[in-house]
Amino acid sequence: MAVTRRNEKYDAIVRAARAVFGRVGYLTASIDLIASEAGVSTRTIYNHFDNKEHLFAEVLLASSRQVAEVHEAMIERRLTNVTDLPAALVALAEEWNRPQPEFDDHFAMSRRMGAERAHFPEKIYQAWREAGPWRVQRALAERFEELRDQGLLDVPDAGFAAHLFSVMIAEVRDYPKVVHAFLYGYLPRSCFECPGR
Amino acid sequence: MAVTRRNEKYDAIVRAARAVFGRVGYLTASIDLIASEAGVSTRTIYNHFDNKEHLFAEVLLASSRQVAEVHEAMIERRLTNVTDLPAALVALAEEWNRPQPEFDDHFAMSRRMGAERAHFPEKIYQAWREAGPWRVQRALAERFEELRDQGLLDVPDAGFAAHLFSVMIAEVRDYPKVVHAFLYGYLPRSCFECPGR
DNA sequence: GCAAAATTACAACGAACGTTTTACATAGTT
DNA sequence: AACTATGTAAAACGTTCGTTGTAATTTTGC
Numbered sequence: 001m002a003v004t005r006r007n008e009k010y011d012a013i014v015r016a017a018r019a020v021f022g023r024v025g026y027l028t029a030s031i032d033l034i035a036s037e038a039g040v041s042t043r044t045i046y047n048h049f050d051n052k053e054h055l056f057a058e059v060l061l062a063s064s065r066q067v068a069e070v071h072e073a074m075i076e077r078r079l080t081n082v083t084d085l086p087a088a089l090v091a092l093a094e095e096w097n098r099p100q101p102e103f104d105d106h107f108a109m110s111r112r113m114g115a116e117r118a119h120f121p122e123k124i125y126q127a128w129r130e131a132g133p134w135r136v137q138r139a140l141a142e143r144f145e146e147l148r149d150q151g152l153l154d155v156p157d158a159g160f161a162a163h164l165f166s167v168m169i170a171e172v173r174d175y176p177k178v179v180h181a182f183l184y185g186y187l188p189r190s191c192f193e194c195p196g197r
Numbered sequence: 198m199a200v201t202r203r204n205e206k207y208d209a210i211v212r213a214a215r216a217v218f219g220r221v222g223y224l225t226a227s228i229d230l231i232a233s234e235a236g237v238s239t240r241t242i243y244n245h246f247d248n249k250e251h252l253f254a255e256v257l258l259a260s261s262r263q264v265a266e267v268h269e270a271m272i273e274r275r276l277t278n279v280t281d282l283p284a285a286l287v288a289l290a291e292e293w294n295r296p297q298p299e300f301d302d303h304f305a306m307s308r309r310m311g312a313e314r315a316h317f318p319e320k321i322y323q324a325w326r327e328a329g330p331w332r333v334q335r336a337l338a339e340r341f342e343e344l345r346d347q348g349l350l351d352v353p354d355a356g357f358a359a360h361l362f363s364v365m366i367a368e369v370r371d372y373p374k375v376v377h378a379f380l381y382g383y384l385p386r387s388c389f390e391c392p393g394r
Numbered sequence: 395g396c397a398a399a400a401t402t403a404c405a406a407c408g409a410a411c412g413t414t415t416t417a418c419a420t421a422g423t424t
Numbered sequence: 425a426a427c428t429a430t431g432t433a434a435a436a437c438g439t440t441c442g443t444t445g446t447a448a449t450t451t452t453g454c
Contacts, residue, residue, distance in 0.1 A: 005451065006400065025312060027224050031442060041402050042443085052442065085384075115312030118221060154385040157374065161383055164369055171364040177357055185382030186358055187282075188351040202421065203430065228412060238432045239413085249412065 010048050012038040017059045022108030026056055026116045057124045063106040064132035070103070071096065071136045079143040085152050086179055089165075093175040137162045207245050209235040214256045219305030223253055223313050254321045260303040261329035267300070268293065268333045276340040282349050283376055286362075290372035334359045 016038035020029045031052060035042040049055040078092040110132065117125040141162035147153040155161040168178050213235035217226040228249060232239040246252040275289040307329065314322040338359035344350040352358040365375050 009401080024315065028316070030440080032440095041404090043403080043445090044401055046443070047400070112312040115222065115309040119225070151385060153383050155383050160369075160371065160374055161378070164365065164375070164378055167364065167368040168361065171368065172357075172361055174357065177354065178361070181358070181361055181379070181382065183382045183384040185378065185380045186350050186352050187380040188348060206431075227410080229410095238434090240415095240433080241431055243413070244430070 009038075009040055009044055013040060013045055013048060013055070014059050014062070017055055018063060018105040018109065021056060021059065022105040022112075025112050026119050053120055053124075056120060057127070060109060060124065060128055061131055063103075063109070064128055067103055067106050068132050068135045072139045075136070075139050075143055079140075079147065082147065082150075082152060085147070086183060089179040089182065090175045093169040093179065096169060097173075097175075133166075137166055140166065206235075206237055206241055210237060210242055210245060210252070211256055211259070214252055215260060215302040215306065218253060218256065219302040219309075222309050223316050250317055250321075253317060254324070257306060257321065257325055258328055260300075260306070261325055264300055264303050265329050265332045269336045272333070272336050272340055276337075276344065279344065279347075279349060282344070283380060286376040286379065287372045290366040290376065293366060294370075294372075330363075334363055337363065 013034070017029070017034045020034045020037060023029075024033075031042050031045055034055075035045055038045075045055065049058065074095055075092065078088055078095065082088045110128075113125060113128060137159070141158040144153055144155050144158040144161050144165075148155045148158065153161075165182055168182060169175060172178050210231065214226070214231050217231045217234060220226075221230075228239050228242055231252075232242055235242075242252065246255065271292055272289065275285055275292065279285045307325075310322060310325060334356070338355040341350055341352050341355040341358050341362075345352050345355065350358075362379055365379060366372060369375050
Protein backbone atom coordinates (compact mmCIF):
# COMPACT_ATOMS: atom_id res chain seq x y z
CA MET A 1 0.00 0.00 0.00
CA ALA A 2 1.51 3.25 -1.15
CA VAL A 3 2.15 5.92 1.36
CA THR A 4 -0.25 8.65 0.47
CA ARG A 5 -1.23 11.76 2.25
CA ARG A 6 -4.54 10.16 3.09
CA ASN A 7 -2.85 7.14 4.65
CA GLU A 8 -0.44 9.33 6.51
CA LYS A 9 -3.28 11.30 8.00
CA TYR A 10 -5.18 8.14 8.87
CA ASP A 11 -2.16 6.70 10.67
CA ALA A 12 -1.51 9.93 12.52
CA ILE A 13 -5.12 10.02 13.69
CA VAL A 14 -5.04 6.41 14.88
CA ARG A 15 -1.78 6.92 16.71
CA ALA A 16 -2.90 10.09 18.43
CA ALA A 17 -6.28 8.62 19.29
CA ARG A 18 -4.69 5.61 20.93
CA ALA A 19 -2.49 7.86 23.04
CA VAL A 20 -5.31 10.18 24.08
CA PHE A 21 -7.87 7.42 24.77
CA GLY A 22 -5.25 5.63 26.83
CA ARG A 23 -4.20 8.70 28.73
CA VAL A 24 -7.51 10.31 29.62
CA GLY A 25 -10.15 7.71 28.82
CA TYR A 26 -12.91 7.49 26.26
CA LEU A 27 -15.21 10.19 27.61
CA THR A 28 -12.61 12.80 28.40
CA ALA A 29 -10.76 12.29 25.15
CA SER A 30 -12.05 15.10 22.97
CA ILE A 31 -11.95 15.11 19.19
CA ASP A 32 -10.25 18.52 19.40
CA LEU A 33 -7.45 17.07 21.52
CA ILE A 34 -6.99 14.05 19.28
CA ALA A 35 -6.92 16.27 16.19
CA SER A 36 -4.38 18.54 17.82
CA GLU A 37 -2.10 15.64 18.74
CA ALA A 38 -2.48 14.11 15.32
CA GLY A 39 -1.68 17.40 13.65
CA VAL A 40 -4.90 17.38 11.63
CA SER A 41 -8.12 19.27 11.72
CA THR A 42 -11.21 17.80 13.35
CA ARG A 43 -12.89 17.93 9.94
CA THR A 44 -10.27 15.49 8.72
CA ILE A 45 -11.02 13.07 11.50
CA TYR A 46 -14.62 13.02 10.35
CA ASN A 47 -13.46 12.48 6.79
CA HIS A 48 -11.91 9.20 7.96
CA PHE A 49 -14.25 8.04 10.70
CA ASP A 50 -18.00 8.31 11.06
CA ASN A 51 -17.84 9.35 14.66
CA LYS A 52 -15.90 9.12 17.85
CA GLU A 53 -17.17 5.70 18.73
CA HIS A 54 -16.09 4.21 15.42
CA LEU A 55 -12.67 5.78 15.86
CA PHE A 56 -12.41 4.26 19.29
CA ALA A 57 -13.48 0.81 18.16
CA GLU A 58 -11.12 0.76 15.21
CA VAL A 59 -8.16 1.94 17.26
CA LEU A 60 -8.89 -0.51 20.03
CA LEU A 61 -9.35 -3.59 17.90
CA ALA A 62 -6.37 -2.95 15.65
CA SER A 63 -4.00 -2.57 18.56
CA SER A 64 -5.56 -5.49 20.43
CA ARG A 65 -4.80 -7.83 17.55
CA GLN A 66 -1.31 -6.48 17.25
CA VAL A 67 -0.54 -6.86 20.91
CA ALA A 68 -2.10 -10.31 21.10
CA GLU A 69 0.18 -11.52 18.35
CA VAL A 70 3.19 -10.25 20.24
CA HIS A 71 2.00 -11.92 23.42
CA GLU A 72 1.31 -15.23 21.71
CA ALA A 73 4.80 -15.26 20.28
CA MET A 74 6.18 -14.34 23.68
CA ILE A 75 4.35 -17.22 25.36
CA GLU A 76 5.54 -19.59 22.68
CA ARG A 77 9.13 -18.47 23.10
CA ARG A 78 9.20 -18.46 26.89
CA LEU A 79 7.28 -21.66 27.61
CA THR A 80 8.72 -23.98 24.99
CA ASN A 81 11.56 -26.33 25.85
CA VAL A 82 11.45 -25.24 29.43
CA THR A 83 14.22 -26.47 31.69
CA ASP A 84 13.69 -24.19 34.66
CA LEU A 85 9.98 -23.56 35.02
CA PRO A 86 10.03 -20.98 37.84
CA ALA A 87 12.60 -18.94 35.98
CA ALA A 88 10.66 -19.23 32.74
CA LEU A 89 7.44 -18.03 34.34
CA VAL A 90 9.19 -15.10 36.01
CA ALA A 91 10.81 -14.17 32.73
CA LEU A 92 7.45 -14.37 30.99
CA ALA A 93 5.81 -12.17 33.61
CA GLU A 94 8.58 -9.63 33.40
CA GLU A 95 8.55 -9.49 29.66
CA TRP A 96 4.75 -9.40 29.60
CA ASN A 97 4.66 -6.33 31.77
CA ARG A 98 7.83 -4.64 30.63
CA PRO A 99 7.15 -1.05 29.56
CA GLN A 100 7.13 -0.90 25.80
CA PRO A 101 6.55 2.53 24.32
CA GLU A 102 4.79 1.19 21.25
CA PHE A 103 2.23 -0.66 23.37
CA ASP A 104 1.88 1.57 26.40
CA ASP A 105 -1.06 3.39 24.91
CA HIS A 106 -2.81 0.15 24.17
CA PHE A 107 -2.35 -1.18 27.69
CA ALA A 108 -3.58 2.08 29.13
CA MET A 109 -6.72 1.71 27.02
CA SER A 110 -7.11 -1.90 28.11
CA ARG A 111 -6.81 -1.06 31.77
CA ARG A 112 -9.75 1.28 31.45
CA MET A 113 -12.06 -1.09 29.67
CA GLY A 114 -13.84 -2.46 32.69
CA ALA A 115 -14.74 0.93 34.01
CA GLU A 116 -15.63 2.47 30.66
CA ARG A 117 -17.55 -0.33 29.03
CA ALA A 118 -20.88 1.27 29.80
CA HIS A 119 -19.99 4.25 27.61
CA PHE A 120 -19.86 2.39 24.32
CA PRO A 121 -21.73 -0.56 22.83
CA GLU A 122 -21.19 -3.87 24.55
CA LYS A 123 -20.14 -5.48 21.29
CA ILE A 124 -17.03 -3.29 21.24
CA TYR A 125 -16.14 -4.55 24.68
CA GLN A 126 -16.73 -8.16 23.69
CA ALA A 127 -14.79 -7.78 20.46
CA TRP A 128 -11.87 -6.46 22.48
CA ARG A 129 -12.11 -9.36 24.92
CA GLU A 130 -12.04 -11.82 22.06
CA ALA A 131 -9.27 -10.12 20.08
CA GLY A 132 -7.10 -9.48 23.09
CA PRO A 133 -7.27 -11.01 26.55
CA TRP A 134 -9.09 -14.23 25.74
CA ARG A 135 -6.94 -14.97 22.79
CA VAL A 136 -3.78 -14.61 24.81
CA GLN A 137 -5.16 -16.67 27.65
CA ARG A 138 -6.01 -19.50 25.30
CA ALA A 139 -2.42 -19.50 24.09
CA LEU A 140 -1.23 -19.60 27.67
CA ALA A 141 -3.64 -22.40 28.53
CA GLU A 142 -2.30 -24.47 25.66
CA ARG A 143 1.24 -24.01 26.91
CA PHE A 144 0.15 -25.00 30.40
CA GLU A 145 -1.42 -28.14 28.99
CA GLU A 146 1.82 -29.06 27.32
CA LEU A 147 3.77 -28.40 30.49
CA ARG A 148 1.28 -30.63 32.27
CA ASP A 149 1.86 -33.36 29.72
CA GLN A 150 5.56 -33.02 30.41
CA GLY A 151 4.94 -33.47 34.10
CA LEU A 152 6.12 -29.95 34.92
CA LEU A 153 2.74 -28.65 36.00
CA ASP A 154 -0.20 -30.19 37.74
CA VAL A 155 -3.08 -28.27 36.18
CA PRO A 156 -6.42 -30.10 36.14
CA ASP A 157 -7.95 -27.03 34.48
CA ALA A 158 -5.40 -25.30 32.28
CA GLY A 159 -7.81 -22.58 31.22
CA PHE A 160 -8.48 -21.64 34.80
CA ALA A 161 -4.80 -21.67 35.69
CA ALA A 162 -4.00 -19.49 32.69
CA HIS A 163 -6.67 -17.02 33.69
CA LEU A 164 -5.46 -16.99 37.27
CA PHE A 165 -1.84 -16.54 36.28
CA SER A 166 -2.60 -13.63 33.99
CA VAL A 167 -4.64 -11.94 36.71
CA MET A 168 -1.86 -12.44 39.24
CA ILE A 169 0.89 -10.98 37.09
CA ALA A 170 -1.32 -8.14 35.91
CA GLU A 171 -2.25 -7.00 39.39
CA VAL A 172 0.72 -7.87 41.55
CA ARG A 173 4.17 -6.61 40.70
CA ASP A 174 6.63 -8.85 42.50
CA TYR A 175 6.97 -11.59 39.91
CA PRO A 176 9.35 -13.93 41.70
CA LYS A 177 6.94 -14.02 44.63
CA VAL A 178 3.90 -14.34 42.39
CA VAL A 179 5.43 -17.25 40.51
CA HIS A 180 6.51 -18.89 43.73
CA ALA A 181 2.94 -18.65 45.07
CA PHE A 182 1.52 -19.86 41.77
CA LEU A 183 3.71 -22.94 41.82
CA TYR A 184 4.04 -23.78 45.48
CA GLY A 185 1.07 -22.21 47.20
CA TYR A 186 1.03 -21.27 50.86
CA LEU A 187 0.21 -24.51 52.58
CA PRO A 188 3.04 -25.82 54.71
CA ARG A 189 4.61 -28.76 52.97
CA SER A 190 3.97 -31.17 55.80
CA CYS A 191 0.28 -30.67 55.23
CA PHE A 192 0.40 -32.36 51.86
CA GLU A 193 0.04 -35.60 53.71
CA CYS A 194 -2.87 -34.30 55.70
CA PRO A 195 -6.34 -35.73 55.27
CA GLY A 196 -8.58 -33.64 53.06
CA ARG A 197 -6.06 -33.31 50.30
CA MET B 198 -29.05 12.96 66.27
CA ALA B 199 -32.62 13.96 65.60
CA VAL B 200 -34.19 13.20 62.29
CA THR B 201 -34.78 16.53 60.67
CA ARG B 202 -35.76 17.46 57.21
CA ARG B 203 -32.21 18.64 56.60
CA ASN B 204 -30.74 15.30 57.68
CA GLU B 205 -33.27 13.42 55.64
CA LYS B 206 -32.33 15.35 52.54
CA TYR B 207 -28.63 14.90 53.23
CA ASP B 208 -29.04 11.14 53.55
CA ALA B 209 -31.16 10.93 50.43
CA ILE B 210 -28.53 12.83 48.47
CA VAL B 211 -25.70 10.63 49.73
CA ARG B 212 -27.61 7.47 48.96
CA ALA B 213 -28.58 8.56 45.47
CA ALA B 214 -25.09 9.85 44.72
CA ARG B 215 -23.54 6.56 45.70
CA ALA B 216 -25.90 4.70 43.41
CA VAL B 217 -25.37 7.01 40.47
CA PHE B 218 -21.59 7.31 40.83
CA GLY B 219 -21.41 3.54 41.06
CA ARG B 220 -23.70 2.93 38.12
CA VAL B 221 -22.39 5.40 35.56
CA GLY B 222 -19.10 6.69 36.95
CA TYR B 223 -17.95 10.04 38.24
CA LEU B 224 -17.93 11.96 34.97
CA THR B 225 -21.21 10.73 33.59
CA ALA B 226 -23.01 11.10 36.88
CA SER B 227 -24.79 14.44 36.52
CA ILE B 228 -26.00 16.57 39.37
CA ASP B 229 -29.42 16.59 37.69
CA LEU B 230 -29.59 12.80 37.75
CA ILE B 231 -28.45 12.56 41.35
CA ALA B 232 -30.98 15.20 42.38
CA SER B 233 -33.73 13.37 40.54
CA GLU B 234 -32.92 10.05 42.21
CA ALA B 235 -32.63 11.69 45.59
CA GLY B 236 -35.96 13.43 45.14
CA VAL B 237 -34.47 16.87 45.78
CA SER B 238 -33.67 19.90 43.65
CA THR B 239 -30.16 20.50 42.41
CA ARG B 240 -30.18 23.68 44.47
CA THR B 241 -30.54 21.55 47.55
CA ILE B 242 -27.49 19.53 46.68
CA TYR B 243 -25.49 22.73 46.60
CA ASN B 244 -26.97 23.70 49.95
CA HIS B 245 -25.29 20.62 51.41
CA PHE B 246 -22.15 20.24 49.35
CA ASP B 247 -19.80 22.80 47.86
CA ASN B 248 -19.55 21.04 44.56
CA LYS B 249 -19.67 17.71 42.80
CA GLU B 250 -16.17 16.73 43.79
CA HIS B 251 -16.83 17.26 47.49
CA LEU B 252 -20.00 15.23 47.20
CA PHE B 253 -18.08 12.43 45.55
CA ALA B 254 -15.31 12.44 48.15
CA GLU B 255 -17.69 12.45 51.07
CA VAL B 256 -19.82 9.65 49.66
CA LEU B 257 -16.79 7.56 48.80
CA LEU B 258 -14.98 7.90 52.09
CA ALA B 259 -18.02 7.33 54.26
CA SER B 260 -18.95 4.12 52.53
CA SER B 261 -15.34 2.96 52.38
CA ARG B 262 -15.05 3.16 56.13
CA GLN B 263 -18.35 1.40 56.59
CA VAL B 264 -17.50 -1.42 54.25
CA ALA B 265 -14.01 -1.81 55.69
CA GLU B 266 -15.44 -2.32 59.14
CA VAL B 267 -17.72 -5.02 57.83
CA HIS B 268 -14.84 -6.71 56.05
CA GLU B 269 -12.57 -6.55 59.08
CA ALA B 270 -15.23 -8.19 61.20
CA MET B 271 -15.77 -10.78 58.50
CA ILE B 272 -12.09 -11.63 58.38
CA GLU B 273 -11.99 -11.85 62.15
CA ARG B 274 -14.96 -14.19 62.21
CA ARG B 275 -13.90 -16.42 59.36
CA LEU B 276 -10.22 -16.80 60.14
CA THR B 277 -10.29 -17.22 63.89
CA ASN B 278 -10.21 -20.66 65.48
CA VAL B 279 -9.86 -22.25 62.10
CA THR B 280 -10.13 -26.04 61.94
CA ASP B 281 -10.51 -26.47 58.19
CA LEU B 282 -8.46 -23.81 56.47
CA PRO B 283 -9.47 -24.45 52.85
CA ALA B 284 -13.12 -24.36 53.78
CA ALA B 285 -12.60 -21.21 55.84
CA LEU B 286 -10.89 -19.39 52.98
CA VAL B 287 -13.59 -20.42 50.51
CA ALA B 288 -16.27 -19.25 52.90
CA LEU B 289 -14.45 -15.95 53.35
CA ALA B 290 -14.15 -15.46 49.60
CA GLU B 291 -17.79 -16.24 49.08
CA GLU B 292 -18.97 -13.96 51.82
CA TRP B 293 -16.58 -11.23 50.67
CA ASN B 294 -18.04 -11.20 47.21
CA ARG B 295 -21.61 -12.06 48.00
CA PRO B 296 -23.99 -9.52 46.50
CA GLN B 297 -25.20 -7.26 49.26
CA PRO B 298 -27.66 -4.60 48.19
CA GLU B 299 -26.48 -2.10 50.78
CA PHE B 300 -22.90 -2.29 49.52
CA ASP B 301 -23.33 -2.91 45.82
CA ASP B 302 -23.14 0.77 45.02
CA HIS B 303 -19.97 1.13 46.99
CA PHE B 304 -18.29 -1.77 45.23
CA ALA B 305 -19.35 -0.42 41.87
CA MET B 306 -17.66 2.86 42.79
CA SER B 307 -14.57 1.06 43.97
CA ARG B 308 -14.26 -0.95 40.78
CA ARG B 309 -14.10 2.25 38.80
CA MET B 310 -11.45 3.96 40.88
CA GLY B 311 -8.45 2.89 38.90
CA ALA B 312 -9.84 4.17 35.65
CA GLU B 313 -11.36 7.34 37.03
CA ARG B 314 -8.64 8.52 39.37
CA ALA B 315 -7.37 11.10 36.90
CA HIS B 316 -10.68 12.95 37.06
CA PHE B 317 -10.46 14.00 40.68
CA PRO B 318 -7.62 15.01 43.02
CA GLU B 319 -5.14 12.28 43.81
CA LYS B 320 -5.67 12.79 47.53
CA ILE B 321 -9.23 11.49 47.16
CA TYR B 322 -7.88 8.36 45.56
CA GLN B 323 -5.26 7.89 48.24
CA ALA B 324 -7.76 8.52 51.03
CA TRP B 325 -9.98 5.84 49.54
CA ARG B 326 -7.07 3.42 49.32
CA GLU B 327 -6.24 4.03 52.97
CA ALA B 328 -9.81 3.90 54.26
CA GLY B 329 -10.75 0.90 52.19
CA PRO B 330 -8.53 -1.64 50.45
CA TRP B 331 -5.33 -1.18 52.42
CA ARG B 332 -7.10 -1.28 55.71
CA VAL B 333 -8.79 -4.55 54.89
CA GLN B 334 -5.62 -6.04 53.55
CA ARG B 335 -3.78 -5.24 56.73
CA ALA B 336 -6.46 -7.04 58.70
CA LEU B 337 -6.12 -10.02 56.40
CA ALA B 338 -2.32 -9.97 56.69
CA GLU B 339 -2.58 -10.06 60.47
CA ARG B 340 -4.83 -13.08 60.28
CA PHE B 341 -2.41 -14.77 57.93
CA GLU B 342 0.40 -14.10 60.38
CA GLU B 343 -1.56 -15.78 63.13
CA LEU B 344 -2.35 -18.72 60.90
CA ARG B 345 1.35 -18.93 60.16
CA ASP B 346 2.15 -18.94 63.86
CA GLN B 347 -0.30 -21.81 64.22
CA GLY B 348 1.50 -23.72 61.49
CA LEU B 349 -1.50 -23.60 59.16
CA LEU B 350 0.10 -21.33 56.58
CA ASP B 351 3.62 -20.94 55.31
CA VAL B 352 3.68 -17.22 54.51
CA PRO B 353 7.10 -15.56 54.65
CA ASP B 354 5.46 -12.27 53.67
CA ALA B 355 1.95 -12.08 55.06
CA GLY B 356 1.30 -8.67 53.55
CA PHE B 357 2.12 -9.92 50.10
CA ALA B 358 0.01 -13.04 50.53
CA ALA B 359 -2.90 -10.97 51.75
CA HIS B 360 -2.62 -8.70 48.74
CA LEU B 361 -2.38 -11.63 46.39
CA PHE B 362 -5.35 -13.41 47.94
CA SER B 363 -7.56 -10.35 47.75
CA VAL B 364 -6.62 -9.84 44.08
CA MET B 365 -7.33 -13.46 43.30
CA ILE B 366 -10.79 -13.56 44.85
CA ALA B 367 -11.69 -10.18 43.41
CA GLU B 368 -10.85 -11.11 39.85
CA VAL B 369 -11.53 -14.81 39.61
CA ARG B 370 -14.91 -16.19 40.52
CA ASP B 371 -14.41 -19.91 41.20
CA TYR B 372 -13.47 -19.72 44.86
CA PRO B 373 -12.83 -23.40 45.59
CA LYS B 374 -10.34 -23.45 42.72
CA VAL B 375 -8.82 -20.13 43.72
CA VAL B 376 -8.32 -21.27 47.29
CA HIS B 377 -6.93 -24.57 46.13
CA ALA B 378 -4.40 -22.78 43.94
CA PHE B 379 -3.58 -20.34 46.72
CA LEU B 380 -2.83 -23.14 49.14
CA TYR B 381 -1.38 -25.85 46.96
CA GLY B 382 -0.04 -24.14 43.88
CA TYR B 383 0.41 -25.90 40.56
CA LEU B 384 3.70 -27.64 40.90
CA PRO B 385 3.44 -31.42 40.88
CA ARG B 386 4.00 -32.72 44.35
CA SER B 387 6.93 -34.88 43.46
CA CYS B 388 8.82 -31.75 42.48
CA PHE B 389 8.95 -30.50 46.06
CA GLU B 390 11.97 -32.69 46.42
CA CYS B 391 13.51 -31.35 43.27
CA PRO B 392 16.69 -29.28 43.37
CA GLY B 393 16.10 -25.55 43.09
CA ARG B 394 13.41 -25.54 45.75
C1' DG C 395 -2.05 22.83 -16.56
C1' DC C 396 -6.28 21.18 -14.94
C1' DA C 397 -9.52 18.57 -12.35
C1' DA C 398 -10.29 15.83 -8.50
C1' DA C 399 -9.29 14.59 -3.96
C1' DA C 400 -8.09 15.82 0.47
C1' DT C 401 -7.11 19.05 4.02
C1' DT C 402 -7.43 23.24 6.63
C1' DA C 403 -9.55 26.74 9.28
C1' DC C 404 -13.31 28.38 11.20
C1' DA C 405 -17.92 29.07 12.24
C1' DA C 406 -22.14 27.19 13.55
C1' DC C 407 -25.35 24.06 15.74
C1' DG C 408 -27.55 21.63 19.42
C1' DA C 409 -26.83 19.32 23.54
C1' DA C 410 -25.08 18.58 28.01
C1' DC C 411 -23.15 20.06 32.18
C1' DG C 412 -21.76 22.26 36.79
C1' DT C 413 -23.10 25.98 39.15
C1' DT C 414 -25.47 30.28 40.62
C1' DT C 415 -29.41 33.38 40.92
C1' DT C 416 -34.04 34.42 42.02
C1' DA C 417 -38.63 34.20 43.70
C1' DC C 418 -41.67 31.59 46.10
C1' DA C 419 -43.08 27.76 49.21
C1' DT C 420 -42.63 24.86 53.16
C1' DA C 421 -41.15 23.51 57.67
C1' DG C 422 -39.59 24.38 62.27
C1' DT C 423 -39.14 27.30 66.33
C1' DT C 424 -40.37 30.81 69.51
C1' DA D 425 -48.28 35.03 64.00
C1' DA D 426 -43.64 36.17 63.04
C1' DC D 427 -39.25 34.87 61.99
C1' DT D 428 -35.64 31.77 60.45
C1' DA D 429 -33.98 27.87 58.03
C1' DT D 430 -34.45 25.05 54.28
C1' DG D 431 -36.28 23.41 50.02
C1' DT D 432 -38.31 23.88 45.25
C1' DA D 433 -38.55 25.17 40.51
C1' DA D 434 -36.83 27.31 36.87
C1' DA D 435 -34.01 30.29 34.50
C1' DA D 436 -29.57 31.85 33.55
C1' DC D 437 -24.66 31.62 32.87
C1' DG D 438 -20.38 30.07 30.94
C1' DT D 439 -18.05 26.18 29.27
C1' DT D 440 -17.27 22.07 26.79
C1' DC D 441 -18.27 18.82 23.41
C1' DG D 442 -19.45 16.00 19.12
C1' DT D 443 -20.56 17.02 14.79
C1' DT D 444 -21.56 19.41 10.35
C1' DG D 445 -21.20 23.01 6.85
C1' DT D 446 -18.51 26.06 4.04
C1' DA D 447 -14.98 28.36 1.60
C1' DA D 448 -10.32 28.47 0.62
C1' DT D 449 -6.09 26.09 0.05
C1' DT D 450 -3.06 22.34 -0.87
C1' DT D 451 -1.87 18.03 -2.83
C1' DT D 452 -2.22 14.41 -6.12
C1' DG D 453 -2.83 12.15 -10.52
C1' DC D 454 -3.31 12.38 -15.35
